[in-house]
Amino acid sequence: MGFLNEDLLERIHSRADRYDRENEFPFEDYEELKEAGYYAAFVPKEYGGAGLTLAEIAREQTRLAKAAPGTALGINMHQIIVGLGRHMVSRGNMKGEQILRGAAAGEL
Structure with missing residues (x-):
């Protein structure tokens, strides 16, 4: 079982x-x-998210892509920006916090 539950993936797949x-x-x-x-x-x-690792989010993206490739492609762009925010913060560029907090609040 992953982050995305099977019922959600089935609904997405049906559309x-x-x-x-x-x-x-x-x-x-x-x-x-x-x-x-x-x-x-x-x-x-620490920024209000679930804290999935790169491997975990990649696994969830794969599951989503099997259900609805177009939806997965679109949300992947969001996940890339979140990854950029993580990378920025890990390198001391705290401007990445704005990306992370925005994503956690559902604003991205």
């Missing part, structure tokens, strides 16, 4: 074909991912 076929943005997927705390999953705990 994926329609979003692709009708060329629609998966707003509902992103809202459910936000409600599940996925926007903050890769954010370190």
